[in-house]
Amino acid sequence: MSGILKLRQKLIEQLTIAAAKAQQTGKLPTVALPEVSLEHPQHSKHGDYASSFPLKLARATGIKPLTIAAEITNLMTPGPEVESIVTAPPGFINFTLKNSWLTSQIETILPAGETYGNIDLGQARRMQVEFVSVNPTGPLHVGHGRGAIFGSTLANVLTASAYNVEKEYYINDAGNQIDVFYRSLYTRYQQCLGAKTEMPVNGYLGDYVTDLAKEIIAEKGDRYLNLPETEVISQLGQLGLDKMIAQIKADLELLGVTFDVWFSESSLHRKGQFQTAMSLLHQGGYLAEKEGATWFMSTALGEDKDNVVIRGNGSPTYFATDIAYHYNKFVERKFERVINIWGADHQGHVPRMKAVVNALGISPERLKVIISQMVTLHRGEQLVRISKRSGDLITLREVIEEVGTDACRFFFLSRTADSQMDFDLELAKKESADNPVYYVQYAHARIASILRLAEERRIDFGNGDVSLLTHEPELVLIRKLMLLPELVETVATTLEPHHLTYYAQDLATVFHSFYRDCRVISPNKTLTKARLKLVKATKIVLAKTLRLLGMTTPESM
RNA sequence: GUCCCUGUAGCUCAGCCGGACAGAGCAACUGCCUUCUAAGCAGUGGGUCGAGAGUUCGAAUCUCUCCAGGGACGCCA
Known part of the structure; x- marks a missing residue:
């Protein structure tokens, strides 16, 4: 500790x-x-x-x-x-x-280096963070980006808090929506090759489906045109799905977001875990047949209404597969805690998920669902559309390319997950004083510049005496540096990473004030060495904060 | 109609497991570069914390009722 x-x-x-x-x-x-x-x-x-x-x-x-x-x-x-x-x-x-105690803390930061700020809260307990998990039926939009950044940052902090964290993306590669996607792609494929076919009802009308079809034609030609329909759909569909997932993965990497596990929904059916979960619920008396379907009797557990798990036509609902998925998380893979980050449109799903986890004999406290609220995109005064099916949509990739990864991450992380947010492209883009992203990074670059000069002048400050640091701006800076471990603890406990961005700004502010008031490299050699130690410690803490946020730490700007 | 989120300075938002005069950034105004990065610093102005009631020694924070904005209520995911 x-x-x-x-x-x-x-x-x-x-x-x-x-x-x-x-x-x-x-x-x-x-x-x-x-x-x-x-x-x-x-x-x-x-x-x-x-x-x-x-x-x-x-x-x-x-x-x-x-x-x-x-x-x-x-x-x-x-x-x-x-x-x-x-x-x-x-x-x-x-x-x-005591001032002497405060200054002595610099000597604990320096040797800790990158590990400063790490705490042992989690004691290597296994925790899963599942996030994004967008249907692979279309490209990511800005709202998904928010969840992605939120989840990856949370995972960073939990890892720094000694939890054994696995980041997971759940791929919905089974069920209705994917069928519709497959048939949409098939139709576009036929159309691109000159056939007059109609798009399926509620089909995916976005241009990306046509682009995907063209790409496949360029690679594979018209070989799928003369195969029996069911066979084509599965082959062409699989190809399209793989491409879609690859695209999603690439977009996320551009955002600095990576996963440990890409979990396939269909594997739950292949490996029989779906059946196991259902029979567990059945044995517990939580399932009932009515109106030709099989229902999970949530009302018996205090919910507003019951929910269908097996449709009249025998196919499982999304809810049913999600039950199997959570059975897999807790029982098969034995995660002690599971954090799901969902979009606001899934909020109604939370209570019944909690109820069903309870019914499976798992303490519901082990499941935490964080709802990431909606994002509206602006360009100055103008509203920019992000919805999947509109024509003039802007994709996540376009936003990242326009604004930059660091600015995207910082902006999304500056607000709590449960408030809806306005993302102003103009403001996020502006590389000036009114952009806190650069304010924070500038502090880091400034520090790097001082340390460079010290190196050029061959100043070895390893024997610097930190007790010489008695000026108010120095002590204010030290006090701020020491807050990092507490901050990490707060974020890991509350699961609210936005505190990090506020801390980063505060830290930058106190450093900039210190910089103005206290000349670091000066004729006073002993004081210079002491201050260089403080500056080095500040760099460590600021860099750690930026890394937790998933941002770069520029040496110069 | 029921449920969830939000409502704090002109704008975007922190603070909300009750505590010391309500904070930050931006915008506005005033100063500061011959010395380590001015993408910086120092200062000024700006608030019925959506409204009302209640609990409390003490409420932006807890409870209730309203009002406003967004979302969810499917044998979609």
């Missing part, structure tokens, strides 16, 4: 012990102690840590919060890290850390 997290725990312990001691000695009445809270106060004048514990204790005891704070504080002896423990109205206990 990193020093800062240990310290935090230690302060909480000390508060708890002091409160218990106060109770034993009769200074405070013996009531059940509320949870000891410890937070970073909004304003630095309130110290490094603050606890509102006395305020909470006041309710149960009926004693003035400030009196409680004083009693507890009196019973605490500050450790070597702590400069002062003071009470503040209306009943806070504020902790200020």
